[in-house]
Amino acid sequence: MLKKKDAAVAASASPAPAATAAQPQALEFLPTDLGSARLRDLRQLLPLTGSLRAVNQAAVKAKVAGEVREVLVREGEPVKAGQVLVNMDASDYQARLEQAKGALLAARGQLEIAVKARDNNKALLDKGFISKNAYDNAASQYDIARANVDSAKGALDVAQKALSDTVVKAPISGLVSSRSVQPGEKVSPDNKLLDVVDLRLMEMEAAVPTAEIMNVSLGQEVQVRMEGMRQPIAGKVARINPAAQAGSRSIMVYVQIDNPQNLLRVGMFGQAQLTLSRKTGVLTVPQSAVQADGAGSFVYAVENDKIVRKPVKPGVRGDDGEGAAVEITEGLVDGARIVRTNLGNLRPGTIVRMARADQPGADARQ
Incomplete structure (x- = not known):
């Protein structure tokens, strides 16, 4: 009995397992x-995509026919406006210039004779030694001689211009982007010789849907991201095409970008964000x-x-x-x-x- 009582007391003294509280999971x-x-x-943005081109670029073409003697530049070389790029064979044009000079001298000689004849006939007419008809004939010869001098001067100017055109100069400052001719080739007028691009000012041509074009205006800020460049480049809307493109019905917008260090190149593809509004x-x-x-x-x-x-x-x-x-x-x-x-x-x-x-x-x- 004592053992049972002691066991009961021990059982009542031992603590019962506590109910574990549910902990919230973190x-x-x-x-x-x-x-x-x-x-x-x-900023409310309009995404744009497009490729770059130079605002100022020029196709250098031959102005006269002839054989190319020298091409003084290659692709990638910088050039200044007025710098000589191509020299052509000038022997034929030099001969034409000398011929024009001789024709002018001859015309001036004929004019001097005509002036003396007219003046002499004027004196004789005043004294009544010749008829008015004879004087008029001398005056007509003078007019013809003077016209021949003017014509010879024009021919000399044309010959001089053709000779100077055998030396092809850069129309703008920039970089040579393409070279289409080699020494020894014969070219005709308007044959393209070189391309020169000025990279200091670039523009991106991008299509804007007609539904958004009313929100686009000149001078709006544009952030342009180019392939291979980490930081965006600031630009602005410089021009908006007045006509929609056939088929897509989109409007072409031209974003102008300053490029003083020539980091951008013609043909690079870019993605831009045009700022429509800002709060x-x-x-x-x-x-x-x-x-x-x-x-x-x-x-x-x-x-x-x-x-x-x-x-x-x-x-x-x-x-x-x-x-x-x-x-x-x-x-x-x-x-x-x-x-x-x-x-x-x-x-x-x-x-x-x-x-x-x-x-x-x-x-x-x-």
Whole structure:
């Protein structure tokens, strides 16, 4: 009996297992998963694509027929306006010039004779030694001689111009982009010899849908990203084509870009963002942070290390300098921590824990 009593007392004295309370499960986030609502400048953008070309470029062509003697430049070489690029065989044109000079001398000699004859006949007419008809004939010979001198001067100018055209000079400063002729080749007038491009001022030709063209105006800011370049380049709308393109019904817009260091090249492909409008100092969040359901738009915020669902009223969409963003007009304050990535439905009240970016498996979320 005592043993049973002692056993009962011992049993009553031993503590019963405590019921384990259910602990809420924490959700791990990487630092890149969270962001903040901030006051930023928001731009509404229109994406554009196109290739570059030089605003100033020239095709250097032969002005006279002849044989090419020298080509003094090659592709990629810089040239100055007025610099000699090509020399052609000038022997034929030099001979024509000498011939024109001789013809002018002969015409001037004939004019001197005609002047003396006219003056002599004028004196004889005044004294009554010859008839008026004889004087008129001498005056006509003078007029013909003077016309022959004027014609010979014109022929000399043409010959001089043809001779000077055998020396081909650069019409603009720039770089030689192509060379189409070699020494020894015979060319005719208007044969292309070289191409020269001035890379200091470039433009991108881009198509804008007709539905958006009313929002485009001259001088609008454009950010251009080129292949192989990390930083965007600033440009502006310089021209707008007055006619729509057949088929696509789009309007061509020309974006002008300064290129003082010649980093850009003709034919490079670029993607641009045309700023249609700008709002300064508005509260923005990443576009991926805003979700919507039947109740409206909302974001997941982090308050006191817990997930909170915050109803918001979105405004305009655009770019805030860090990517696609949305203006928030109601529901958040400046500096509010939000989940910047759409991770699906999150449970409000879930504890938030930050994972180190270098921690193995840090991207595995519970």
